[in-house]
Amino acid sequence: MNKIVERIEREVGIPGLAKILAEQLAPTDLQSILLEVYRLRSSQLRPADVLTSYQKNRFVQPSVVSPVSLFQWEWIAFANLPTEFQLLALSPVCPLGTISAVADLDQNWCVTTLRNTEVISDSTKVLALECALRRRKLRKVNPKSIDPVHLATSHRLLRAQHYQNPKLSSHFSALVLCSAGRDQGNLRFEVTALGLHIQFYLRTLRAFLGPYITLKLSVTDFSSKDNKKLLNDQLLSPIRSEFERVDCVFNDSRTSGSGYYVNLCFHIHATTPSGQLLELVDGGSVDWTQKYLGNAKERLVISGIGSERVCTEFEISPLPWNST
Numbered sequence: 001m002n003k004i005v006e007r008i009e010r011e012v013g014i015p016g017l018a019k020i021l022a023e024q025l026a027p028t029d030l031q032s033i034l035l036e037v038y039r040l041r042s043s044q045l046r047p048a049d050v051l052t053s054y055q056k057n058r059f060v061q062p063s064v065v066s067p068v069s070l071f072q073w074e075w076i077a078f079a080n081l082p083t084e085f086q087l088l089a090l091s092p093v094c095p096l097g098t099i100s101a102v103a104d105l106d107q108n109w110c111v112t113t114l115r116n117t118e119v120i121s122d123s124t125k126v127l128a129l130e131c132a133l134r135r136r137k138l139r140k141v142n143p144k145s146i147d148p149v150h151l152a153t154s155h156r157l158l159r160a161q162h163y164q165n166p167k168l169s170s171h172f173s174a175l176v177l178c179s180a181g182r183d184q185g186n187l188r189f190e191v192t193a194l195g196l197h198i199q200f201y202l203r204t205l206r207a208f209l210g211p212y213i214t215l216k217l218s219v220t221d222f223s224s225k226d227n228k229k230l231l232n233d234q235l236l237s238p239i240r241s242e243f244e245r246v247d248c249v250f251n252d253s254r255t256s257g258s259g260y261y262v263n264l265c266f267h268i269h270a271t272t273p274s275g276q277l278l279e280l281v282d283g284g285s286v287d288w289t290q291k292y293l294g295n296a297k298e299r300l301v302i303s304g305i306g307s308e309r310v311c312t313e314f315e316i317s318p319l320p321w322n323s324t
Helices: 002-012 017-023 027-043 047-056 067-080 123-141 188-209 228-242 288-293 307-313
Strands: 093-095 117-119 149-158 171-182 215-221 247-250 264-271 277-286 298-306
Touching: 002 017, 017 027, 067 149, 067 171, 067 188, 067 307, 093 123, 123 149, 123 171, 123 288, 123 298, 171 188, 171 307, 188 215, 188 228, 188 264, 188 277, 188 298, 188 307, 215 228, 228 247, 277 307, 288 298, 298 307
Parallel strands: 215 247
Antiparallel strands: 093 117, 149 171, 171 298, 215 264, 264 277, 277 298
């Protein structure tokens, strides 16, 4: 990207053009210039140009997944959502920097708009913002409030990466959960929130895929402490009691998510009809609300599942609209 920018700056004869636009213009002034640039560009487009763009632009292609299947999945998921959670419908966009400010991800991971926003590419980060606002409100009433905030959403995400795998799309639907609260010592908040998240996904997957679907839960602790007995007694044992045929294990060899998750994280895999063990759910503890609120006592647990992967990998036939 730097080489491309350097070439553009050489060709227009303005060294440091990108830095000038980014640092010397107020956000609203930069927005005004870019809006005028794209107004002029769009005025030159013919209808045939727009049709060609629609055909070739990977960001605008329709999903190949049946909306009926997605509707059925969401309906079952919403019906199994724990009563502690509030379901939100998000805006298509979020503040500029949502993807990069707290999670050390490149801004180019998402599609940035001209109006100082970005198209949502990870809805857990948007729910984290809402969690932070609600936790701040609770702390104004009681600075040491331990009242948790549990939020959920199903949202279509848009990501800028160019995937080589033809099964992966630039936009897809995901169902995510976020739980925010205050440190209660000995991982009590994290374990309680993880239990709520995990049990929700296991119930929902069984309700959607059938009671005999083979599921595997793996838990990883990236901290330097030995928390296995605590996690086994307080997290895995209750899950084993409710979901007898779910394989619950510790995964000490996991490296994905290290540096992203603070300590505890989990995966849920399911076996497809072809016998493939497929990762469906990823989640864990992050420090985003700590950063937003400037308080080391804040805690946040996030998780998510790709809705279209569930609908396509397991050969679920959508029911007819008039089905009872």
